[in-house]
Every structure is written in C-alpha cells, then in structure tokens.
Amino acid sequence: MTRPVLSNRAARAHFLDAHALAEAPTGGTDPAALHGLIHRLGFVQVDSVRTVERAHDMILFARRPAYRPKHLPRVIEKERRLFEHWTHDAALVPVDFFPLWRLKFDRDREMIERRWDAWRGPEYRALIDGVLAHAQENGACQANDFDTTATKGGGWWNWQPEKTALEYLWRSGELTICHRTNFRKHYDVTGRVLPEAAAQPALEPDSIVDTLNRMALDRLSFATSGEIAAFWDIVTPAEAKAWVADRLADGTLEEVEVTCADGSLRRVVARPGLADRDLPNVTGRLRVLSPFDPALRDRKRAARLFGFDYRIEIFVPAPKRKYGYYVFPLLEGDRLVGRIDMKTDREADMLAVTALWPEPPVAWTSGRQKRLEAELARVARFTGVGGVSFADGWLRPPVLT
Numbered sequence: 001m002t003r004p005v006l007s008n009r010a011a012r013a014h015f016l017d018a019h020a021l022a023e024a025p026t027g028g029t030d031p032a033a034l035h036g037l038i039h040r041l042g043f044v045q046v047d048s049v050r051t052v053e054r055a056h057d058m059i060l061f062a063r064r065p066a067y068r069p070k071h072l073p074r075v076i077e078k079e080r081r082l083f084e085h086w087t088h089d090a091a092l093v094p095v096d097f098f099p100l101w102r103l104k105f106d107r108d109r110e111m112i113e114r115r116w117d118a119w120r121g122p123e124y125r126a127l128i129d130g131v132l133a134h135a136q137e138n139g140a141c142q143a144n145d146f147d148t149t150a151t152k153g154g155g156w157w158n159w160q161p162e163k164t165a166l167e168y169l170w171r172s173g174e175l176t177i178c179h180r181t182n183f184r185k186h187y188d189v190t191g192r193v194l195p196e197a198a199a200q201p202a203l204e205p206d207s208i209v210d211t212l213n214r215m216a217l218d219r220l221s222f223a224t225s226g227e228i229a230a231f232w233d234i235v236t237p238a239e240a241k242a243w244v245a246d247r248l249a250d251g252t253l254e255e256v257e258v259t260c261a262d263g264s265l266r267r268v269v270a271r272p273g274l275a276d277r278d279l280p281n282v283t284g285r286l287r288v289l290s291p292f293d294p295a296l297r298d299r300k301r302a303a304r305l306f307g308f309d310y311r312i313e314i315f316v317p318a319p320k321r322k323y324g325y326y327v328f329p330l331l332e333g334d335r336l337v338g339r340i341d342m343k344t345d346r347e348a349d350m351l352a353v354t355a356l357w358p359e360p361p362v363a364w365t366s367g368r369q370k371r372l373e374a375e376l377a378r379v380a381r382f383t384g385v386g387g388v389s390f391a392d393g394w395l396r397p398p399v400l401t
Contacts, residue, residue: 006274012305013282014277018218018220019219019294056092062293081095102208131166132189176189225237226240228240229241286337330372345389350385351388356395
C-alpha cells in the first residue's frame with residue numbers, strides 16, 4: 001500500500017498553523033479573542049516560574065503582541081470563559097470543554113483514591129467531607145485557611161492533610177479554582193464558580209473519548225495514536241489506538257508518512273487529503289517561545305519535526321547545565337533557530353540577556369540579529385521594563401551534538 005508522504009517542510013507548516021504560529025502574530029486581547037485563541041490551541045499550560053513572565057502569559061504573547069498579563073484574569077475570573085484543571089500538567093481550558101472533563105474528574109478520582117490511600121492512609125478521606133462543607137459554607141478557601149501546621153519541606157508528599165483534601169476535591173471536580181493570589185490557588189464549589197457548566201448533563205464515556213480524540217488530532221494536524229492520547233492525557237493509549245483503527249476502517253482517517261528532520265519517515269494518521277492541501281504561509285517573524293509552549297510540549301515530536309532537542313534545566317545542577325536555568329527557544333519562520341538565556345531584571349529596568357546559542361547549522365547574520373533585537377524590544381515592553389541589555393560574550397558558539 002502506497003501512503004501519501006508529507007515533506008518535512010509541509011509537516012512543519014501544517015503543525016505550526018495548527019498552533020497559531022504560522023500567521024504573523026496579531027489580534028485582539030479582549031476576552032472573546034483570548035478565549036478563541038486558547039480554544040484553538042486546546043489549552044495553555046500554567047506555570048509559576050517567572051524569569052521573564054509566566055508560561056501562560058508568554059504563550060499568549062507569542063501569538064498576540066498586544067497581550068499583557070492583566071488581560072487574562074478577566075477571562076478566567078470575571079467572564080468565566082476558562083477553568084483551570086489538569087492535562088499533562090496544570091492548564092487553562094475553555095469552559096466549553098467542561099462536559100468532556102467529567103471523564104477526567106472520574107478517572108482522577110479513581111487514581112487519587114488508589115494512590116493516596118497508600119500515601120496518606122484511608123483516614124485522610126475523613127477530612128474530605130469537612131473541607132467540602134467548609135467551602136460550601138464559607139466560599140473561596142485555600143490551604144492556609146485551615147488551622148493546621150503544614151509539614152515543612154517541598155513536594156506533594158509534605159502537603160498538609162487539608163491541602164490533600166483540596167487537591168482531591170479539585171481534581172475530582174467538586175471544587176474549582178476560582179482565582180489565584182500571588183499564584184496561590186483559591187477554591188470554591190464548582191456549581192458556584194461555573195453554574196451553567198456544572199448543570200450540563202453527563203455525556204457517555206464513549207462519546208467523550210471520540211470527541212477528545214477528534215479535537216486532539218485537529219490540534220496536532222497529524223499524529224500517532226499515542227500522541228493523540230497524550231494530548232489531553234484523559235483518553236488511554238488503548239482507547240486512542242482502538243479509535244484510530246475504527247476511523248481508518250470507516251475512511252475518516254488515513255495513514256500518512258511524515259518526513260522527519262533527519263530524513264526518516266514516520267507513519268501517522270491525518271484527515272484524508274492533508275498531503276494534497278496547499279501549505280499555510282508561514283511568517284518569517286522571529287519570536288521567543290515559552291519552554292512550555294504547546295508546540296514544544298511534546299519534546300520528542302519537536303525533535304523529530306524540527307531537529308530541536310530541548311530540555312529544561314531548572315532541576316539540573318548549575319555545573320551540569322548544557323545551556324542555562326530557563327532557556328527560551330527562538331522560532332523564526334518554520335525553524336527553531338536558537339535558544340536564549342535571559343531574565344527580567346526589574347531593579348535595573350532591563351530585559352537582561354545572558355547568552356544566545358544559534359542552533360546548528362544556523363548562521364547568526366546581521367539580518368537575524370536585527371529581527372532578534374526587534375523581538376526583544378517587544379518582549380521588554382511586554383514585561384514592562386525600559387530596555388534590553390546584553391552581557392559580555394552573550395553570543396555563544398553553537399553547541400554541537
């Protein structure tokens with residue numbers, strides 16, 4: 001059987017278009033526009049690290065240069081167009097998807113009860129009803145509202161019992177994060193935070209699985225069954241594999257060979273005719289991406305498509321880091337052309353660039369430097385600082401593997 005072949009250039013173009021990175025970054029920042037963008041992406045990962053700005057803010061800024069962090073709370077807390085829950089990590093999800101998340105709530109509840117009984121012991125469950133009753137009676141609450149002493153130290157294994165109960169109630173859908181203060185979660189009863197969504201009738205699990213798989217493939221453009229399952233991290237690999245087999249059998253999907261950056265072919269599935277579609281026009285704009293950008297979340301996929309092997313080194317001891325603590329990928333057109341180590345120095349009122357490594361075999365030309373400087377000036381305005389500074393020796397030689 002001869003399968004359609006998608007060139008590496010075509011695969012990158014379709015993939016970037018699905019992630020709103022092919023077109024020139026522009027567009028509104030009102031709640032409807034931001035909701036529409038996140039709906040297109042599927043979700044935006046939430047992360048607390050703020051070397052420049054937080055990940056969710058940088059993801060939106062990369063696609064909407066007029067975006068500022070002040071725009072997002074209105075979409076979440078005032079208009080309730082988004083809710084926070086779990087995909088592969090904590091994420092902001094369109095509230096339209098809430099009925100689909102009921103399967104996630106059920107599966108998380110089962111997982112937590114199985115794992116946390118062994119961790120906390122079954123007696124922790126006695127706290128859950130009390131914590132839920134507290135939220136029902138008092139409204140928004142946080143772990144610090146409870147009269148207990150947290151175990152000192154880092155990590156979920158040191159959570160105080162009430163924090164465990166809040167997490168369980170959030171992950172199982174009884175509570176929703178209603179807002180954050182200094183990135184600290186505040187929880188309230190889901191029916192009070194999202195009354196319309198919570199009142200919607202439950203969907204059949206098979207229908208949810210089908211919908212989630214279709215939505216994942218639309219946001220990936222092409223994928224293996226494993227990549228489809230991993231997108232939302234709700235559907236199991238076995239469910240995604242069976243769904244793909246059924247869709248191939250009824251002709252709503254076809255197998256395609258995608259050419260990877262190293263020239264090898266990888267078999268995936270796509271909507272019929274993908275290989276014959278006109279390629280999206282990909283802007284030549286250079287832009288900074290968050291390490292948690294949806295286009296880079298799957299590190300193996302990024303390596304296959306772009307030849308870009310990325311690892312975040314926050315937890316790597318400084319002497320063993322290959323690049324830096326929190327290094328940002330640089331996207332130019334349909335190529336990842338480098339990585340930049342920088343941070344917002346608010347005391348100096350500067351976006352401080354420590355180092356930049358071009359990605360082999362990229363040459364750092366004067367034209368590319370001008371595009372970088374234009375992008376960094378935009379990032380500086382985004383973060384609210386007055387300018388950009390470069391450390392001595394900031395332009396480093398490419399790291400050869």
